[in-house]
Amino acid sequence: MSDEHDSGKKAVIAAAAIVVPVMLFLLPMLAIGVLLGTQNNQSQGGGAVTNVPEAYRADVSRAGGVCTTITAPLIASQINAESGWNPTASSGAGAQGIAQFMPGTWKTAGRDGDGDGKADVWNAHDAIWSQGNYMCGLAGQVAGLLKSGKIKGDTVQLALAAYNAGIGAVISAGGLPSIPETVNYVGAIIAKMPYYTDTSSSGTGAGTVGTLTPKLVMRDATHVNVEATGTDQSSSSYAKFQCTWWAFIRRRQIGKPVSDHMGNGGEWDSTARSLGMSVSLDPRPGDAITFHPGVHGSSPVYGHVAIVEQVNDDGSILISQSGTGWMAVVTETISKPALSAMGNGIAFIH
Template identity: 30%
Template sequence: MMPRRSTMAVMSAIGLVVLALGGCGAMLFSSVMMTSIAGSSSAMRQQNMTQGYGLSSLVPAEYVQWVTRAGSLCPAVTPPMIAAQIQAESNWDPTAVSPVGATGIAQFMPSNWGMIRDENGNGTASPTDPADEIVAQGRLMCEYASYLSTAYQGEELQRLTLAAYNIGPYKVLARGCMKASLPDCPATMPRDPSVRAYVAKIMSTMGQYASTPASLAVGVAGGPWQQPVTSWTPSGVFRQAGRMWRWCGFHTGYDYVVPTGTVVKAVHQGTVVHAGYGGSGAGTGGAYGNQVIIDHGMIDGQPVRTYYAHLSSIGVSAGQKVTTGQALGLSGATGNVSGPHLHLEMSVGTSGNPVCGSFVDPHAYIVQHANDARVDTSVLVTSNATTGAKAVASARTQLGVTYSYGGGGLNGPSSNLDGTVGFDCSSLVRFAWYQATGGQVTIPRTTGEQVGALAPISKDDLQPGDLLYFQTGGPGNIWSHVGMYLGDGQMIHAPRPGTVVTIVDVTSGYYARIPTTYRRVST
């Protein structure tokens, strides 16, 4: 059942404190800010909606596209989670009304009806319209997750988010958090037995609503290397020392902490040589759980393979050809793990089982190869696409690339003074427009210069490829952050140090509340 207070009331009660964020090519101020939790790209979301990706046949056919959309807005909330939640809330009954006045398939209280939008284009935003309420359910879940995501991750974040939806975030966050900034804000599971039963029921039934992505449309043939997940929290890094890694004496891969059920994609084209439990066939041991191994052939004169471990489900088979960005399975916690995540390994120089000396840092390798000559936006958009759409496609090729203040060039990620390879916010949009126009358009480097040089437009005129500039605080209220509009209320951006290029909803949350101006690049 939905909490009884409105979203705005909850935010006011929490006393959210957002200090100055800035510095994407302008000036960098110290900041404390709630973490933005990125959703899947609009292209992937559309692909999900049309093909029912990630959901089993237990989801009624008429709701598949809305459950998929609601579960694709942020990493903490997945389509199977939304489906299990609906079952617990209303048992899929769009006419359900609770004794306390909660209405509809997702059981929204009247105080939260303001979150509901017209999702199916019938001209009415209504709590009795399943499409409208299901997507609003995902939006509200993601907002609650954002209150918690600086301190919690994985299944713990999912459980706390579900509890917040059931009883309200003000009953999950500690009392002292009403006046504290979110990064220092602890949260606890309420002792209320009904809340705990609600969370346990959903967590235990999520699996039956998930399907293996056996036939998701393929990615890009060739194409640049890309990260295996859209958004994540870094954990174990390559060559990290520790007794838990007994084989080589160090961590042989890179850990992407994501909730169970997150789509895992091929980082590059190749042939699947193993798809199953880690201890069989060409696998590298039972500790890896369910894993997929891809042979990428000869790269720069050496054989290269990637290993995707701890999956909850696998959607490809040995011998299958895969393309860059093709779904391989869903993340999980199988094998020897301490929590849900994707463990990615990469070996160079061996075409068989890897040896300790053949491992390389997969995250760094992908970043370094993201700007190969294979960065070709023509394979990502149709030939009659607008230049703005091409700019969007160019920006999407950098999803998952590390934030680097002062880094990023016209042809891809580059290092800054401290050696971090990546983009900051203004260099990302500059790269995207340069690539989209074949080098014909070069916009200024910093946010302030860009605001002064580009043509102003109104919010109502926004089109994909347009740029959004924000005043995130600091001396003089400068325009200190920029993102590129994708459509559907979303933008792609490089947020701040310690994050990666990601996608965020700008119609609610932090970016909807701060001063914004809009610009268009002329071609």
């Protein structure tokens, strides 16, 4: 809901008008999506959060617990992008408050977050609570549209795009709109999430020494012979040689939990938590290691995911990974100091 895009909302409104008949047809399905996206499940959806102004920490944790898709670190990163934590912020287009709601949106989405009987856009407690609920509603709509095949993409990224540009723009584009401001908005929020993610109580980073079975069969020092390793290469959700493709088929081969819809590589840990999988900072053979966007040279938008093949006595790990840059499956050893330097920018899915 930033002012740069709000100044161009006429174009978005025109695009939305085109899809009104489609929306009317989809309303029953979207209603189901909203219900799925707004389940009150704070224990799963909230997640540990850090680096949030103390006055708003409880609000952010609560808003990040409305549904499993929209987490507290996402809420925090979004507030940072919208207003820089300024509860009196206003834009030239009329967006207001810490979460930068437009007046028209606030009329229907504004909620009383502190129990004083009023929904006040300038009250940060109200605005953050409303933000969490509104984002979960958008995530529910996006989930319904993805299921119907009307749009393609990642649920979280598309929900953020809808918050910024409107759900009509997402539908019109068939996914993430190519509006530069919206693309930058989504990328910046995803990239900043690790800063607000507190994983200090998730593990020690000590790891479990061992080697994954079945072992990889190598073509040379770094290239994996996927066929000889016996890995089923089929996947209906991930394109061949993307990092997510290899992580999915290798996890499936070794019998570890994995889903057809884990999102981008840098989002796998968040998705895993929402699905009830164990996630920590302690590497074990067979883990999926997720690199948040920009970490270890990964994409600043999509991040990366790989498989831990071996954990060594010195704390280093051997990973197998793929990516369109390689068009192959390759291995890499990452030292213990390098892992430590990445801090909360990585996580291990057990």
